[in-house]
Amino acid sequence: MIRLVSRILDFLTSEPLRIRSTLRLVLIVLIALLVENTHVEHRNEAVFKAVLAAYAVGSVLWLIFILIRPSRPWYPWVSTFADVAVVIALCIASGPATISLFPIFFLLPISVAFLDSPLLTGVLGLSSSFGYLLAWAFYATQEQKMGMTIPAVVYVQVGCLLWLTAATTALSFTLARRRARVLGLLDVRRRLIAETMRADERNNRELSEQLHDGPLQNLLAARLDLDELRDKPSAEGFDRLDAALRETVTGLRNTVATLHPQVLAQLGLTAAVRDLAQRYEQRWGTPVRVDLEEVGRLESQALIHRAARELLSNAHKHSRATCLDVKLHRRPGGTALQVSDDGVGFDPAILSRRVSEGHIGLASLVVAVESAGGSMDFSERPGGGTVVAVTVPDDLD
Known part of the structure; x- marks a missing residue:
């Protein structure tokens, strides 16, 4: 039972990380296709492609690693730190073309929602939303001489990120509560099974004592009365024998009714x-x-x-x-x-x-x-x- 509970706990801990790592690979492919088809010019094209390629290779190796190794508590934090570092590096390398990276900003609030930490999900989601806006404000200020301003679509995109932050934070809160409830139920069931085994032993012992001290003693007394009646029959002896047998029947009937009510x-x-x-x-x-x-x-x-x-x-x-x-x-x-x-x-x-x-x-x-x-x-x-x-x-x- 302890091994079963341990496996369930390990499954609950490791499975979200594997799902998150798989979804990261899909997102990287989508970002690469988006950048390729939008034909935007990044501030440093070579660095941008190198970071994205390294991110893709690292994500594949990371997925293989967590599939073959037992889960550890620090794995999700390493994964989150890597996501944040890559987003910052891509924004720096992209420059004003950051708008083409908009989908990657969805990665942070969604990925950390698997950590069962609503606070961390909310903080990173808000950081992602306002970081995207601040990046645009910075580049608009740098290019102000060329008449560059923040496009209206950027504010809409920031609103979408804020909505996503609220949704993922609520999801993380719900998952955390359900996980706590499941773990609590598993713990109660484990203790319940252990205590049930002890209770069965106590019940068997009590039933044995009840039968020994009640019906069995009455039958032994009835046998002694019967031996006495063979040598010296008397009305008093028959009354004692009758009383002992009646008491035995009553005790056995109560025991049977407790085990399985006939009615x-x-x-x-x-x-x-x-x-x-x-x-x-x-x-x-x-x-x-x-x-x-x-x-x-x-x-x-x-x-x-x-x-x-x-x-x-x-x-x-x-x-x-x-x-x-x-x-x-x-x-x-x-x-x-x-x-x-x-x-x-x-x-x-x-x-x-x-x-x-x-x-x-x-x-x-x-x-x-x-x-x-x-x-x-x-x-x-x-x-x-x-x-x-x-x-x-x-x-x-």
């Missing part, structure tokens, strides 16, 4: 949720109001029943609620379960911390629901408390 398999989800609410109310003494629609037998009923059990259990353990409401209704394409309480409230942001503390019930439920194509939403109840809405598709893939 769910026999009567369906609605009856199982109603039975769950009644047992919760009887056990903890907290009133539970139900509004349950008959939804029949669903492919997703085990998951929804698990959600109801987990949410009721959490309400008792953490919310200090005095009243609960459980609703079950059909929705287009799915079934919705809603559990609300009048307790102290709940902040979904603590799920990750709860997992690190070993409490995986609710976090694993969120993962299970989302993996099934459903959703789990937390909101505040008017007047205080929490409302949890779980929606799961009827057909699970």
Whole structure:
């Protein structure tokens, strides 16, 4: 699992750089074709062609290098520095013909958007836009004696660069947020899997202890009573034997119901949720109001029943609620379960911390629901408390 997470992180880090390096080669070809077809005269034609040729060769070698070598954090910064240096060198060599280089100014804000740094994207985008304008202002001042002024189209082009800067900065911000969310989910899943394995071990141990201390001890006591009854039959002995067997049956039935509720398999989800609410109310003494629609037998009923059990259990353990409401209704394409309480409230942001503390019930439920194509939403109840809405598709893939 750790190797899988490492590969995913490496992919997320290296893939944008490879895309960016490939797009750079295409842009170089387009710039060369543009310069060739516009027939502009650069201030120093030989230097301009040498810089562009070196840029093309260096870009090809760089792409090969990052394809065969593992990604490093400093690779994107080296690439960005090289782009800025080449743009400055081409502008100096081109002189007043900088207008033919207008497409290359798109390179900077677009390329740095892959760095997941909105601030850097915005800064370089603005630098590119005003640098293009300042280059024209400088050359216009130098050639003022010849009547040269800044063409109106330059201001339009600067406006296009500013728009591109705003768009790429917004894109970089969105990518950064999504990347952070993906990395957060990967970390939660990694810890969740590790804690699930430990939880399985704890559950097996608790089940073993429950069977050993309950039904098994009752059966041993019943066997001793049976041996005693063979030698000396008595009504009191038969009563003890009957009580021991009844207690054993009750304990085994509760254990089986916990592992797989029979009412769910026999009567369906609605009856199982109603039975769950009644047992919760009887056990903890907290009133539970139900509004349950008959939804029949669903492919997703085990998951929804698990959600109801987990949410009721959490309400008792953490919310200090005095009243609960459980609703079950059909929705287009799915079934919705809603559990609300009048307790102290709940902040979904603590799920990750709860997992690190070993409490995986609710976090694993969120993962299970989302993996099934459903959703789990937390909101505040008017007047205080929490409302949890779980929606799961009827057909699970």
